[in-house]
Amino acid sequence: MPLACNALQKSKSAMAIISSASTKLTWILAPLLVLATATIRVHGQPPSTSGFISLDCGNRNTTPYTDSSIRGIQHQSDVGFVEGGLTHQIAAVYMAGAPYESQKTLRSFPNGSRNCYTLPSTPGKKLVRALFTYGDYDGLNRTMDGSPFLFGLHIGANFWEAVNLTSWDPSSTIWKEVLTVAPGGSVSVCLINFGTGTPFVSALELRPLQDSMYPFVNSSVSISYFRRIRFGQATDFITRYPLDPYDRFWEGWSFSYNTYPWMTLNTSSPVRRLPGDNTFQVPEGILQQASTLDTNYSFFEINVAVGPNLDAKNLQLLPIFHFAEINISNQNRRFDIYSDNDLLFPDFSPSRFQADSMHENGQFLHNPTATFLLNKTRSSRLPPLINAFEVYSLVRMDNLTTDADDVNYMKEVKKHYNLARINWNGDPCSPREYSWEGLTCDYSKRNQNPRIVAVDLSTSGLKGGLVISFMNMASLENLDLSHNNLTGAIPDYQIKSLKVLDLSYNQLDGPIPDSILQRSQAGLLDLRF
Template sequence: MAQYIADATNEQEKTLRSFPDGQRNCYTLPTNSSKKYLIRATFTYGNYDGLNSSEKGSLFLFGLHIGVNFWATVNLTNWGSSDTMYKEVITVAPDKFISVCLINLGSGTPFVSTLDLRELDGAMFPFLNLSVSISHLARQRYGSVDDYITRYPTDPFDRFWEAALRYKFPFLNMTTNQDVTKLPGNDDFQVPMPILQKASTISSNFSEFNVSVIFPDNMKNIDNINNIDYRSLELLPIFHFADIGGNNQNRTFDIYNDGNLMFPNYIPPLFRAESTYQSGKFLRKRGLNFTLRKTPSSELQPLINAFEVYSLVHTDNLTTSPDDVDYMKEVKKYYSYTRNWNGDPCSPREYSWQGLACDYANGNKNPRITRINLSASGLIGGLHIAFMKMASLENFNLSNNQLDGPIPDSILQRFKAGQLELSDSSCGIPPTPCTGLYPLEAVLERLEFAGKSAEQEDYSIYEEEAPLHIDIKRFTYAELKLITNNFQSIIGKGGFGTVYHGILENNDEVAVKVLVETSIAESKDFLPEVFNSTKVDRRPSKAIPI
């Protein structure tokens, strides 16, 4: 990457990670619940793939999500390959992590150069909550500055403050070495003092000037992507003022947005910082042009020290039930599952995890996972307990895997009560059994009678001896349903479960016992009973009990 971006201003911009596979790929950032964070992603293409995607004229863009909601579009169409674009969002952490997802929109491979997480002071941005996040559109500082971007350590929260570059007539730049203090109760944004010690004003021959947010030409391409148009954003402008003129002359001005008066007769405090904004009120269907106009009674022209604009991030999508999220993460970790499961399992709907189905019926509640299909997924081991904890699970398919061990009573009881479907077999679609799982796979033995041996040997011994018992055959659950006519005829009950009457294809009668105990120790006693019963004398008979 470095060979393409030799002049990059930041070493981190010389590397990137791209995501050619999958519609959604996510990073999970550790957070503290209910804390406020600034998240910034940077993008320096650098023609790393040799395709010249950013400069050849065709669309090159992809999406960003914060959690399960749209944050921004990264539009690099006609963007210099060595230039860096960045996106910021300020949000409240809903849990112990926040997901940042890159969305493939079919117009170029998503990539990211850096991803920063900065915790903010809890008193900052007081209007933020779990339902309100804001996306950065502009953050400018005024006056004469040496660097285009001011960040840490000047700003302890590492915000990017871009120079407004108002250096030509009729603009005049102001600087002071005097401390600029904060007004009591007005430190919602904690603007660094070096930024407040500089300002821009205008020549006395003029009475007003504009503060505007200029979007690059490629923003026009957003109109057809996710139905986002910057003119329809809900905007929150924030003005930062401190009169550093050093005299007692009157400075009063009005602030307008597209000709609409926002703040009349505003007087910036002398050597004190004040942030002016409409708390909790976002501008709708407004442009991004603001005018500071001197009032007739004012002796001095308007000034400005810093300016920010944010847009509201809509949180229309609800996250999957936290319990279900935790259970699915346990499943993924337990089976070392490599499928592209990223971000939230159910939300947004169009990016839900492959193999899952979710219930969105109650629009004001978190979606719940109702179906899981992990057939032929290379799963090895036992049935993870997370499956049993998912209260909304109605159907799961684990066929064509290498699973073993007991199926707990909780699963069986839900199945018998009609609360859980097992896709016509113990673990999936017939005729393939879920190898090694019991009791939904039963062992049938051709015996005249059966009796439990007084000898109680360890189950591992029977596991080794099993190949010697050539009479033993395993049946899938689907086959057992057919043999027992859907378990209609009960012929007995024992310590391990219920015994059902059945008829094989050759018309031999059999008895099928289904284990219902949850204890692993009791489950191990069941197979010794089966294997011991194979050691008794065998005589022709049509009754074959287990």
């Protein structure tokens, strides 16, 4: 979502609140609002940041630092997490208005169709966030020159979302966020060049989630942030860590609209979750605030309308409503909840001082207008109330990543021979259109990870001895290392799958190992010298 650091601007989604009165109450939420004043004051020991990764992209200083506007989170340079790219600073005129220190620098990727960051992690659910502040770093005024300026993001091997900076104020900051499952020891975030502007990134952040949270997120389904709102009276435009121990961004609704007929409720009494309910873990400080209407009004509509970044026809949304009755009176409050014109939850009554999180069991909805209605029932004495609201869009994780062993062996080969091919980053085989140059992958086995079956590194300037990693690749059938400067003896490879081994035009010496010679003599291996 975007972050307008100055005036409100049109975002990928706008939000309008409509009541039953004739006046239309409209809120255009500049997606990331002004974060320069978003410091959260919380007393006591902040929650643990174990597993947090916060990269200040383009920062050449490798000494970690703590941003004064984000209490307790340490940032570090992105050096070592990505290959290639150029480092920049935003223009001096935008420095003072940068919401975070990490937005003052960036890394751009003018070369290659895909450039990937590798974030070390543990298996399990993660929140991954990327932030972008153009800041006219190149002096070309690209966001305002009238031409398209957009590029893509991949999470792992799958398309996540587009970053569309066309006609944006250069001082604005956009963020994108995805909740996903890390399959192994790392998560990759890739920037994709569409040919409509140089991809860049200002900051990358990874936050661990409990595996019990967002149960509809799995290895096949990730969800991309569409809107996350806290209602009631908030003191900051963005609420994040340490109030939220998972550092989710909660946008403050009251900063955009908080006049009659709207009313805010708050309480200092505890608002609890049901025992064992760890599904969303909305911070208690957010649930202790709510918004409702004057009793003369009966409904309101939340409109997070689709903007130019998303295809409304194919958009699939997952809304999550968070309620807690914090009105001290014991009057009856009941309402229906609609998605567009479809009734989701009839005759709902929020529990007193207890969190109720309503969603369609992870079911994604076709809601091209992205509107949600809360309507008072006839038996209710009070109008609807809401404490917090999350909306996500579907990210399909259909592209399986390359077999983990094959990936590790190819990384060993890359490191051993110091290969600097532009497209040798990210997943070696997936998605197909971005597979590594010189590799042939087998995608034929349904619901199984692609395997590398051929490696062609002929005429690649390889020097030194033969690396053993090749022969550990259980599916490798064809290996071409011809026309290089390889030296030394041929290792005694126990090659079972290999059918073609081309070592011609190198500087190898010594005898051919019996294991290789016997397979060649038996016609099982085409050995070329």
